[in-house]
Structure formats: C-alpha cells, structure tokens
Amino acid sequence: MDFRLSEDLLAMKETVREFVANEVEPHAMDIEREDRVPEDILDRSRRLGLFGLSIPEAYGGMGLDMVGKAAIFEELGKTINGYTTILGAHNGIGSVGIVAFGNEDQRRRYLPKMATGEWIGAFALTEPQAGSNAANLQTTAVRKGDRYILNGQKIYCTNAPIARVFTVMAVTDPAKGA
Ligand SMILES: Cc1cc2nc3c(=O)[nH]c(=O)nc-3n(C[C@H](O)[C@H](O)[C@H](O)COP(=O)(O)OP(=O)(O)OC[C@H]3O[C@@H](n4cnc5c(N)ncnc54)[C@H](O)[C@@H]3O)c2cc1C
Incomplete structure (x- = not known):
C-alpha cells in the first residue's frame, strides 16, 4: 500500500x-x-x-x-x-x-x-436484541412485486434524523436466518 x-x-x-x-x-x-x-x-x-x-x-x-x-x-x-x-x-x-x-x-x-450531500446516508443494523450479535436480526424484508416491505425495529442509527438514504440490514429468509 x-x-x-x-x-x-x-x-x-x-x-x-x-x-x-x-x-x-x-x-x-x-x-x-x-x-x-x-x-x-x-x-x-x-x-x-x-x-x-x-x-x-x-x-x-x-x-x-x-x-x-x-x-x-x-x-x-x-x-x-x-x-x-x-x-x-x-x-x-x-x-x-x-x-x-x-x-x-x-x-x-x-x-x-x-x-x-444533498442526500445523507445512514446504515441500520443494530436492533434492541441484535448489537454485537448481528446474526440475531429480527427485521424482515419481504418481496412484494418489485419492492421489499421492511418490518422491524432499529436503534442507534447514526444520521437517522437527517438521512435520506438508509442501508437497512434485514432477513429475507427467516427459516434460514439469512
Ligand atoms: C456512537 C454510536 C454510533 C452507532 N451508530 C450505529 C449505526 O449507524 N448503525 C447501527 O446499526 N448501529 C450503530 N451503533 C450501534 C453499535 O453498532 C452497537 O452498539 C454495537 O454493535 C454493540 O451492540 P450493543 O450496544 O447491543 O451491545 P452488546 O452487543 O449487548 O454488547 C455489550 C457488551 O458485551 C460485549 N460482548 C458482546 N458479545 C460478546 C461476546 N460474545 N463475548 C464477549 N463479550 C461480548 C461487548 O463487547 C460489549 O462490551 C452505534 C453505536 C454507537 C455507540
């Protein structure tokens, strides 16, 4: 480097x-x-x-x-x-x-x-029960047509009050936990 x-x-x-x-x-x-x-x-x-x-x-x-x-x-x-x-x-x-x-x-x-900077970005991983243990995410993303419907609760999301674009971590296949 x-x-x-x-x-x-x-x-x-x-x-x-x-x-x-x-x-x-x-x-x-x-x-x-x-x-x-x-x-x-x-x-x-x-x-x-x-x-x-x-x-x-x-x-x-x-x-x-x-x-x-x-x-x-x-x-x-x-x-x-x-x-x-x-x-x-x-x-x-x-x-x-x-x-x-x-x-x-x-x-x-x-x-x-x-x-x-017109649109500010944020990243939503942490949930009340999923911090260090990110594998315990409960938020789901269910596909509906060409969209995903998100359901869940996020905390500690830096920039949340001012952000326009959120990268959200969610589970798409709860049976597999993935
Ligand atoms: C200033 C700030 C900004 C943040 N911004 C964001 C953000 O933008 N987006 C977002 O998604 N999250 C954000 N977070 C959340 C952050 O990622 C979490 O706080 C972090 O992942 C820890 O999770 P927790 O708070 O639930 O603590 P826990 O996971 O409950 O951990 C508590 C304590 O236990 C220890 N611990 C946990 N597991 C183990 C283990 N297996 N073995 C030994 N020790 C362990 C940890 O080291 C810690 O000391 C932010 C946090 C802060 C403080």
Whole structure:
C-alpha cells in the first residue's frame, strides 16, 4: 500500500484543517449543547466535497482510497464528534455498501446526490436484541412485486434524523436466518 499523499490531497487536507479550525471548532460547544449541526456548516462541508469522499468520480465524488480518507479524517477528527460522525457514517457505512454492492441502477439513482450531500446516508443494523450479535436480526424484508416491505425495529442509527438514504440490514429468509 502506498502511504504517500498526492499534492492535491495535501492541499485538500490543508483546506479541511483550516475549515475545521476556523468554521467548525468555534461552534463545537453550541453543537454539543443543541445536539444539532448548523445548516451552514453542513452546506460548507457539501461545497468542500466532504460528502463525496468515498463515492467514485464517475458518480460525482472524489473516490478516495483508504489512505486518502484517513488523511482527511485526521483533520475532521480535530473537532467535535457530533459533526465528524455525520461525515464518518455517511462516507463509511452510509454509502460504501451502495458503491461496493449496489447495481448500476442503484448507483446512478443514489450516489450523485449522496456525493453532493444533498442526500445523507445512514446504515441500520443494530436492533434492541441484535448489537454485537448481528446474526440475531429480527427485521424482515419481504418481496412484494418489485419492492421489499421492511418490518422491524432499529436503534442507534447514526444520521437517522437527517438521512435520506438508509442501508437497512434485514432477513429475507427467516427459516434460514439469512
Ligand atoms: C456512537 C454510536 C454510533 C452507532 N451508530 C450505529 C449505526 O449507524 N448503525 C447501527 O446499526 N448501529 C450503530 N451503533 C450501534 C453499535 O453498532 C452497537 O452498539 C454495537 O454493535 C454493540 O451492540 P450493543 O450496544 O447491543 O451491545 P452488546 O452487543 O449487548 O454488547 C455489550 C457488551 O458485551 C460485549 N460482548 C458482546 N458479545 C460478546 C461476546 N460474545 N463475548 C464477549 N463479550 C461480548 C461487548 O463487547 C460489549 O462490551 C452505534 C453505536 C454507537 C455507540
């Protein structure tokens, strides 16, 4: 693995460092107190491309590899977790499932708007009785025509109040537990 950062990535890292220090960190205590990130900070994050880190360039993102994302998150991690986690969940579990396993129709439908941050992503695995033991999922997905009907209960879903796209873990064949 090549750990060297390109000139472009170093420049982006510096931009993010300044943004975090000058525009996010001064609001950290307000974010903590009010339990929400001001829309102008999210908008500025969108304009910096911070919602498209994992999404391939073909779908409007930056398509960074693990080293690139780690370099950017080194800077994002210097401020309050309530802000950083929005981007962490979106760029991680909230979008990489569609990048890696989505079909072309799903990628075209979701990724461009996720890359701009217009649509924020979330990932719903955990249930009251299924945390570490994810094999105990009770949520079901039953096919009806060209759709799946979901039934179940999810907890601890980061970004749930602000997300538009949810990757939901569910059992399609309860008899097999799969
Ligand atoms: C900040 C935050 C964000 C999160 N975001 C998401 C999200 O976006 N989407 C989502 O689906 N979930 C999310 N989660 C949930 C997280 O994935 C679960 O909390 C985690 O899987 C643990 O499940 P649990 O809380 O039910 O704890 P449990 O599974 O009940 O575990 C409790 C304790 O028992 C230990 N333990 C469990 N099983 C064993 C074992 N077999 N042997 C030894 N020790 C064991 C664990 O290590 C832990 O210390 C989030 C959690 C946090 C804290």
